[in-house]
Amino acid sequence: MENCMRCPEDQWSNPKRDRCIMRAIDFLSYENPLGFALASIAAVMSVFTVTVLCIFMKHQNSPIVKANNRGLSYSLLLSLTLCFLCSLLFIGRPAKVTCLIRQAAFGIIFAICISCVLGKTITVVIAFNATKPGSKLRIWVGTRIPKYLVLLCSLGEVLICTFWLIKSPPFPDYDSHSQTAKIIFQCNEGSVLAFYLVVGYIALLASVSFFVAYLARKLPDTFNEAQYITFSMLVFCSVWVSFIPAYLSTKGKYMVAVEIFAMLSSSAGLLGFIFIPKCYVILLQPELNTRSHIIILKSK
Numbered sequence: 001m002e003n004c005m006r007c008p009e010d011q012w013s014n015p016k017r018d019r020c021i022m023r024a025i026d027f028l029s030y031e032n033p034l035g036f037a038l039a040s041i042a043a044v045m046s047v048f049t050v051t052v053l054c055i056f057m058k059h060q061n062s063p064i065v066k067a068n069n070r071g072l073s074y075s076l077l078l079s080l081t082l083c084f085l086c087s088l089l090f091i092g093r094p095a096k097v098t099c100l101i102r103q104a105a106f107g108i109i110f111a112i113c114i115s116c117v118l119g120k121t122i123t124v125v126i127a128f129n130a131t132k133p134g135s136k137l138r139i140w141v142g143t144r145i146p147k148y149l150v151l152l153c154s155l156g157e158v159l160i161c162t163f164w165l166i167k168s169p170p171f172p173d174y175d176s177h178s179q180t181a182k183i184i185f186q187c188n189e190g191s192v193l194a195f196y197l198v199v200g201y202i203a204l205l206a207s208v209s210f211f212v213a214y215l216a217r218k219l220p221d222t223f224n225e226a227q228y229i230t231f232s233m234l235v236f237c238s239v240w241v242s243f244i245p246a247y248l249s250t251k252g253k254y255m256v257a258v259e260i261f262a263m264l265s266s267s268a269g270l271l272g273f274i275f276i277p278k279c280y281v282i283l284l285q286p287e288l289n290t291r292s293h294i295i296i297l298k299s300k
Contacts, residue, residue: 026182028091028253035091035253038260045268046084052275053077059282064289068225069123069146076116077275082109083267087260094172099187103170104161106263107198111157113270114205114236117229118153119146120274121213124226157201164194175252184252203240209233228273235269 007020014021028035089102123146173188189195210233216226243262
């Protein structure tokens, strides 16, 4: 009481309050059970996505793979693989390089994913509206419009991330005020506005994709492509709508874990609803994966 001394910022008093001890450094590490679980899920899902890609490449000439833009399906699967692997950048001790690239990588890769979904939906709309008598969409069948759309939509996210990295790039930072006995070692996003612009642009693309897929859900698609995309985008939008309040209400490693969970669950939703039904037909019901079956369904 006579000689009260304030501990340095990186230290805290011991239980007896008679000396200062070093404060623990807290971050989401691979040794942490939560970090290990998220990293394991990301690794398993990335391997599973590559397996689906291999199945599609092996059956690349089958009607179910060719039905809705084979190239976009490959691009989407590769992007989903990178989405799962991108979450690993958020685990481990923050470093200058990982802090600099992780949010930009997340934003660009997810923008490519949603752009591919939008491209696939546009392909469905063009294909089935072009069959109507006098339709002006007939001239766009077989063109590269969906691929150009993917490039254009992805370019918007690239410009946002480039501006972010030039103007106010993320960096490793210590938060010594949120918790008393621990120092949170985290990546300071540099510009909170830029982070929300990145997430907001992805939300905009997802909303447009969901709207277009919802409008096309009743088109006579042989493999229900538009319906699967509608469900996948519903899951995607639900996850990221829930992400914002959860992200704002957490601190430290749990904030990072919330973002990783949103990345993994939304990517798994896209993979599950868009590709798993097709793999089921390819592997377990090959009699449905024939040109004659498609002609019979379209004639009904």
